[in-house]
Amino acid sequence: xxxxxxxxxxxxxxxxxxxxxxxxxxxxxxxxxxxxxxxxxxxxxxxxxxxxxxxxxxxxxxxxxxxxxxxxxxxxxxxxxxxxxxxxxxxxxxxxxxxxxxxxxxxxxxxxxxxxxxxxxxxxxxxxxxxxxxxxxxxxxxxxxxxxxxxxxxxxxxxxxxxxxxxxxxxxxxxxxxxxxxxxxxxxxxxxxxxxxxxxxxxxxxxxxxxxxxxxxxxxxxxxxxx
Amino acid sequence: xxxxxxxxxxxxxxxxxxxxxxxxxxxxxxxxxxxxxxxxxxxxxxxxxxxxxxxxxxxxxxxxxxxxxxxxxxxxxxxxxxxxxxxxxxxxxxxxxxxxxxxxxxxxxxxxxxxxxxxxxxxxxxxxxxxxxxxxxxxxxxxxxxxxxxxxxxxxxxxxxxxxxxxxxxxxxxxxxxxxxxxxxxxxxxxxxxxxxxxxxxxxxxxxxxxxxxxxxxxxxxxxxxxxxxxxxxxxxxxxxxxxxxxxxxxxxxxxxxxxxxxxxxxxxxxxxxxxxxxxxxxxxxxxxxxxxxxxxxxxxxxxxxxxxxxxxxxxxxxxxxxxxxxxxxxxxxxxxxxxxxxxxxxxxxxxxxxxxxxxxxxxxxxxxxxxxxxxxxxxxxxxxxxxxxxxxxxxxxxxxxxxxxxxxxxxx
Numbered sequence: 001x002x003x004x005x006x007x008x009x010x011x012x013x014x015x016x017x018x019x020x021x022x023x024x025x026x027x028x029x030x031x032x033x034x035x036x037x038x039x040x041x042x043x044x045x046x047x048x049x050x051x052x053x054x055x056x057x058x059x060x061x062x063x064x065x066x067x068x069x070x071x072x073x074x075x076x077x078x079x080x081x082x083x084x085x086x087x088x089x090x091x092x093x094x095x096x097x098x099x100x101x102x103x104x105x106x107x108x109x110x111x112x113x114x115x116x117x118x119x120x121x122x123x124x125x126x127x128x129x130x131x132x133x134x135x136x137x138x139x140x141x142x143x144x145x146x147x148x149x150x151x152x153x154x155x156x157x158x159x160x161x162x163x164x165x166x167x168x169x170x171x172x173x174x175x176x177x178x179x180x181x182x183x184x185x186x187x188x189x190x191x192x193x194x195x196x197x198x199x200x201x202x203x204x205x206x207x208x209x210x211x212x213x214x215x216x217x218x219x220x221x222x223x224x225x226x227x
Numbered sequence: 228x229x230x231x232x233x234x235x236x237x238x239x240x241x242x243x244x245x246x247x248x249x250x251x252x253x254x255x256x257x258x259x260x261x262x263x264x265x266x267x268x269x270x271x272x273x274x275x276x277x278x279x280x281x282x283x284x285x286x287x288x289x290x291x292x293x294x295x296x297x298x299x300x301x302x303x304x305x306x307x308x309x310x311x312x313x314x315x316x317x318x319x320x321x322x323x324x325x326x327x328x329x330x331x332x333x334x335x336x337x338x339x340x341x342x343x344x345x346x347x348x349x350x351x352x353x354x355x356x357x358x359x360x361x362x363x364x365x366x367x368x369x370x371x372x373x374x375x376x377x378x379x380x381x382x383x384x385x386x387x388x389x390x391x392x393x394x395x396x397x398x399x400x401x402x403x404x405x406x407x408x409x410x411x412x413x414x415x416x417x418x419x420x421x422x423x424x425x426x427x428x429x430x431x432x433x434x435x436x437x438x439x440x441x442x443x444x445x446x447x448x449x450x451x452x453x454x455x456x457x458x459x460x461x462x463x464x465x466x467x468x469x470x471x472x473x474x475x476x477x478x479x480x481x482x483x484x485x486x487x488x489x490x491x492x493x494x495x496x497x498x499x500x501x502x503x504x505x506x507x508x509x510x511x512x513x514x515x516x517x518x519x520x521x522x523x524x525x526x527x528x529x530x531x532x533x534x535x536x537x538x539x540x541x542x543x544x545x546x547x548x549x550x551x552x553x554x555x556x557x558x559x560x561x562x563x564x565x566x567x568x569x570x571x572x573x574x575x576x577x578x579x580x581x582x583x584x585x586x587x588x589x590x591x592x593x594x595x596x597x598x599x600x601x602x603x604x605x606x607x608x609x610x611x612x613x614x615x616x617x618x619x620x621x622x623x624x625x626x627x628x629x630x631x632x633x634x635x636x637x638x639x640x
Contacts (some may be wrong), residue, residue: 051634054537055539056536056633056634056637057632057633057634066266076540076541076542077541077543078540080536080539080540080542081539082539083537083538083539083543084539085539087539089537091534091537091637095530095534095637097241097534097535098248098531099241099242099244099245099248100241100244104240108237108535108538109538109539111234111236111237112234112538112539112540112544113539114234117236156538159540175441207234225494
């Protein structure tokens with residue numbers, strides 16, 4: 001899987017009688033292995049762009065390509081397969097499956113991928129150790145702190161080494177220590193495993209980790225700078 | 228299918244744990260399913276027992292599971308339409324076909340007269356030692372005795388007929404009928420037994436004498452009206468019927484019970500239909516609870532469904548997971564319901580006294596003791612209907628969950 005190309009991407013939402021512009025003719029290319037931050041005020045279109053790239057939402061018009069695949073033309077099943085095999089998601093609100101333990105949450109994607117049980121268990125234990133949750137494998141989300149839950153979510157997103165990780169305000173509910181730890185982990189994965197990261201954030205500290213900063217406003221890209 | 232097998236472990240864990248997220252709701256639903264399944268099987272066992280009793284009574288009155296007779300006998304049951312006693316190939320077939328019992332009998336209209344009254348009756352000449360298995364009359368003797376041999380000179384009449392004739396045990400009565408030459412044959416008999424039938428109407432109608440005694444009276448030595456065959460079970464007589472049919476001469480007619488009495492046959496055939504309708508009606512009541520439970524369970528998990536979609540779970544797997552959740556609920560409910568049914572029916576199989584409503588039951592041809600009949604067929608039917616319809620009613624909520632927009636679902640708190 002290689003670069004992401006968005007061409008003339010448009011998306012509007014209707015709220016009552018009001019039409020809200022989510023994306024307004026967005027053109028963007030993200031190369032493999034990049035570490036990109038999308039910044040901008042609330043409603044600027046960061047999350048909408050992430051959702052469109054991740055195949056969670058379909059644009060009204062325009063094209064999204066991931067390598068040779070036209071994401072905007074895939075059906076629901078194919079989009080699910082693409083997300084399963086190529087994309088890792090980290091959401092603002094930790095989004096763990098409450099009935100599964102930390103390790104089971106991490107294993108979930110690999111289970112759906114059909115990875116053998118032994119390999120799943122080994123990889124999930126390793127990754128939980130890497131994110132500092134050794135010994136907490138059997139805890140359910142309700143018995144983990146916010147930071148711990150977010151680390152489980154990160155472990156789940158990266159455990160199967162996706163080509164792309166899309167993170168939406170990943171540090172919003174974390175204290176500064178946990179946020180720094182998380183961003184350090186993201187940087188390391190980006191450098192060592194060449195996983196592409198696209199992170200939507202308001203957080204200046206998060207932006208400082210990025211090597212490319214894209215600013216959005218009213219659904220448009222207003223600046224795109226390398227750092 | 229391979230994909231579904233690979234994912235079964237994942238899906239099973241999710242389904243099982245989701246089922247117990249809301250214990251109270253799951254227990255209430257399990258209670259409803261268990262009681263519903265118990266009601267299906269218990270009531271079916273009672274109905275089956277009642278209909279079995281009515282059918283067995285009806286078949287005893289025919290009597291027999293299979294009858295062989297002259298082709299005109301059923302239309303004109305006179306002594307003219309008699310047949311020879313079985314011999315040769317037919318006798319061998321009757322002995323080797325696997326019948327529980329077979330016997331010959333004479334049956335014809337006659338008149339019985341006491342010193343005060345006279346009545347039209349069915350005069351039945353029987354082989355006494357076979358009669359317990361054929362009509363069950365020996366067990367219904369109230370006073371006196373049943374006939375003891377084929378040459379017994381006594382007569383057994385019903386209690387109601389004795390009352391009508393103003394006679395009693397030990398008194399003599401005269402029986403009159405016609406021989407094959409249409410001459411009146413008559414002789415006096417001493418009443419040696421009085422029976423009380425489970426169907427009171429029969430007490431006035433059927434009068435029993437020994438077969439050889441009637442042959443002599445009617446001058447038809449070596450001839451009988453019918454050959455009666457009883458199998459092990461009235462439900463399963465087709466093999467026996469086929470075996471005997473191959474050996475009977477073309478001049479004779481052979482009929483299974485369901486061809487002789489179309490009312491009994493209709494009752495037998497309708498029973499399975501009744502059971503199915505009953506099971507479906509109970510399930511329809513249950514299905515509202517089941518669908519409501521699933522809809523509530525899905526409504527509470529909208530965010531989570533959005534999450535598993537975002538993580539790459541195909542819509543078909545989401546349907547699979549919710550259907551498996553429903554199936555687990557149904558299977559546990561079925562397990563409890565079946566166990567309850569077995570525990571409550573088994574102790575009643577020795578008989579349930581329903582004498583309070585015996586008159587009404589007698590009118591329908593059933594006795595005053597009800598024997599609930601728990602059959603594997605009825606249990607399998609109830610379980611199959613619950614599983615199939617349960618899964619069908621779960622498809623809509625599952626499909627709606629799979630069709631959720633992941634972004635909207637993720638934004639639902």
